[in-house]
Amino acid sequence: MNRFGLLSLFLVFVGLSCNPERVQYTKELKQEMADMKIKRVTNADLVSTVDNLGAKITAVAQRELADQLAKTTDPARQAAFCALQNLPKTQAIAKNYGLTIQLLGEADVQNKALSPKEREVLDAYLYNAEQNLPQISNIQKINDTLFIYNNPIPESNPICQTCFGNQKEKLAVWRLAFSKREVIRRINSKKKT
Structure with a gap:
């Protein structure tokens, strides 16, 4: 190729690189690129991440719910708060982490919308409550794409x-339903060796 051809080719590349309609490097694109990176993730990593996130999220949701319940004596407003309505922090967390947050009670042991495994765990929580036994958080892998984090609220709590x-x-x-993809997204690959 002669010099004129090389100069023409160089100008074409420079012109393309200065195109104002190039793809913008947005937050979404950055996140998508990070999601495409290959990570080695074990089941222990997944469970640990769900446990850490679940404990933090339920603490925030529980604090917000208790604060809102303390501000009102209106039964209709209390019922709305108990259904986790009008709780902006909790709703923002659910949206940010792509999860479902629910508050379950004794009646949910028979809730057919929950998986049989979840109903068994709720039944165990109910048994422990009846026997005044200590309650601890629980993580269940429902299928290949869903993790459920349960965290009981002490009976002495006003909630x-x-x-x-x-x-x-x-x-x-508390019932938090995490998608596996969102959990993997939250695992910091720099911590992994």
Whole structure:
């Protein structure tokens, strides 16, 4: 190729690189590129991440719910708060992490919308509440793409009395449904060796 051809080719490349309609390097594009990176993730990594995120998220949601319940005596507003409506922090967290947050009670042991494995865990929580046994958080892998994090609320907490006071046992359990993709997205690849 002669010099004129090389100069023409160089100008074409320079012209293309200065195109104002180039793809913008947005936050979404950056996240998509990060998601495409290959990560080695074990089941222990997934469970650990779900456990850490679940504990933090339920603490924030529980604090917000308790604060809102303390501000009102109106039964209709309390019922809306117990259904996790009008809780902006909780709703923002759910949207940011791509998860579903619910507050379950004794009646949900029979809830057919929950998987049989989840109903068994709720039944165990109910048994522990009836026997005054200690309650701890629980993580279940429902299928290849879904993790459920449960965290019981102590019976002495006002949330149990306000939201589930009409039940025989004052059982209140947080249910967080994490998609596997979002969990993997939250795993920091720099920590992995």
